[in-house]
Each structure stands twice: as structure tokens, then as C-alpha cells.
Amino acid sequence: MIEHLDGAVIPTGFDVPVEPLRRAAHYTGDPGCIAEARAFAAHFVDQLRTEWCATVGDRVCGEVMLVVSELVTNADRHSNGPYILELEGTEASVTVSVYDSSDALPMRYPKDPERVGRHGLEIVHAVAVQVTAERVPVGKRVCAVLSF
Secondary structure, three states, X not given: OEEEEOOEEEEOOOOXXXXXXXXXXXXOOOOOHHHHHHHHHHHHHHHHHHHOOOXXXXXXXXXXXXXXXXXXXXXXXXXOXXXXXXEEEOOOEEEEEEEEOOXXXXXXXXXXOOOOOOOHHHHHHHHOOEEEEEEEOOEEEEEEEXXX
């Protein structure tokens, strides 16, 4: 887009859409994978801040780390094989997707403060604007979108 101001031509942005920032990592389930996934996500958020000039606040950054932890932990516990963490970001949102080899879709349990464990998906739903789960040819994909 170009604006004209008193005869001067001023470029004000891109005339074509810009692709989102996308990164993916593969994990085997070995000890330390969840910490590696969190570090990968932290680096991604830093890239989003610098390459996209996205104003990702500390709260949203923490929520991204939380969602990555919960979804990767679920993949680690409930699948019999490797899993993939895929991150996609723009100036307005981050999408966290985890692919694993199990085709069993995750269950969201009703709120119960007495229950020990099984609160992960409940937490993800609390911080994300959208959460989806679908079967894919290799198993399933669980996806959470966080906006800022």
C-alpha cells in the first residue's frame, strides 16, 4: 500500500500478504523432550517478536509455554511413538499444534477440584481462544490458538 502526502510517495506496508512464521520440531519421547519443546517454543516467541515485531507480552509467552507443556506431555503419555510440535505465529496469534501416533482423541473432563490429574485439556481451553482435535493419517492433531 502506498500513501501520497503533499506530493510525496510514502510506502506504508506490504501490498501482498506475508506468510506466518512457522517452525516444527520432532521429539522421540526420550527424557527431557518436554523441556526441549518449551525451549523451542520460547525461541519461537523470541523470533516472532523480532522478525514480526509482534507485541507478545510476558503473559501470552507464559501461556504459550503452558500450552506447549500440556499438549506435548499428553502426546508423550498417550502415544506409542514420536510426536511433532508445530508452531505458527502472526502479529495477532500463536497456534500450537501437536501431532502424535495415537488416533484416540483427547477427552475434556468436567471441572472437578477434587480430581487429581487430568486437568491439562481444561487448562488449555482456559487460555486458548480455540482448541481442536482431529484424526489425521498418522494419528491425531491437537491444536490450540492463543491470541494477543
